[in-house]
Amino acid sequence: MSHVDDLLSKYKMKRDEVKNALAEKFKDEIATRAINSGSYAKHDAINIKYDLDICQPFKRNSFDKLEDMADAVFNYFNDEYEDDDLVKYKTRKQRVSTGITFVVDGEEIQMDVVPGRELIKGDYLETNRLNLYVRPKLLQEASSTQTNIQKHIDLIKCKSDERNVIRLLKIWKVNKSKDRVKSFLVELITIRAFDNCSDIPTGQWGKLKMVMEYIRDNIKTIRLEDPANSNNVVSDTMTDSEKNNFSFDMKLMLDQIEADANNLKVYFAVNDEFDTNDDEDKKAAALDIARSGVIQKPWCDC
Numbered sequence: 001m002s003h004v005d006d007l008l009s010k011y012k013m014k015r016d017e018v019k020n021a022l023a024e025k026f027k028d029e030i031a032t033r034a035i036n037s038g039s040y041a042k043h044d045a046i047n048i049k050y051d052l053d054i055c056q057p058f059k060r061n062s063f064d065k066l067e068d069m070a071d072a073v074f075n076y077f078n079d080e081y082e083d084d085d086l087v088k089y090k091t092r093k094q095r096v097s098t099g100i101t102f103v104v105d106g107e108e109i110q111m112d113v114v115p116g117r118e119l120i121k122g123d124y125l126e127t128n129r130l131n132l133y134v135r136p137k138l139l140q141e142a143s144s145t146q147t148n149i150q151k152h153i154d155l156i157k158c159k160s161d162e163r164n165v166i167r168l169l170k171i172w173k174v175n176k177s178k179d180r181v182k183s184f185l186v187e188l189i190t191i192r193a194f195d196n197c198s199d200i201p202t203g204q205w206g207k208l209k210m211v212m213e214y215i216r217d218n219i220k221t222i223r224l225e226d227p228a229n230s231n232n233v234v235s236d237t238m239t240d241s242e243k244n245n246f247s248f249d250m251k252l253m254l255d256q257i258e259a260d261a262n263n264l265k266v267y268f269a270v271n272d273e274f275d276t277n278d279d280e281d282k283k284a285a286a287l288d289i290a291r292s293g294v295i296q297k298p299w300c301d302c
Helices: 003-025 038-042 066-080 149-155 160-175 183-195 204-218 240-259 263-267 279-289
Strands: 035-037 053-058 098-104 107-117 130-134 143-147 229-233
Touching: 003 053, 003 066, 003 098, 003 107, 035 149, 066 098, 066 107, 066 130, 143 229, 149 183, 160 183, 160 204, 183 204, 204 240, 240 263
Parallel strands: 053 107
Antiparallel strands: 035 053, 098 107, 107 130, 130 143
């Protein structure tokens, strides 16, 4: 087993321990065990950092208010949960989740625990719909939002070309600290680009270039809705100025890559610390991306 596989296995064990702890602590309140969410559930994760997020569904009558549900989960990890690998002082309240941090084999793992409550008593197993508590931020008041994690996962199921491009754009996003570009927005606009293209290019670089051009030309005006909740307009999470910057970033990258193909490695470099020693993996990756020069590793389903 390679170093990265061994590390990922330990991280997934840590995620399972958190799921078990939630099931025990809130055994009378939960609708089901916690489910995997985020990039690993969608199979579009990158090997720059590890984010093994989970969503914990609660019964409709488990808490009087969504805020009580969110606070109960935070208080549990902040005050009660015990784990030698847990970095206690880094437990934090986030917009819709509780963020917890572990250190495993010297590497930091971030995990977001998203609590959600059924919309109607007993309907989660049929609909997968949940209400989330959205904590206040600056001038924004507290609110709630409806979501469907399973629908988000299914959105890019069996879309391997789209997932490959999404991974690369996430690599750029993390390497260049583009925090205002949300991963979910990257997923939605990548899928839209593929859907709107009548002649999908061949080769990984051709597909990546097609999506980058689509972002450059459309991000300022496009409307991207959450497929699980049409009232959640994901494109509105960016200001006009941020959209202009996103468009300019794509134009600049395209121009510089056109001038020198080696710039692909500058914009889309993956952390070589987690290189694999598996020759077959390297060959499989090389066959897929040889024409683009992008450094990437194939990832197993999680």
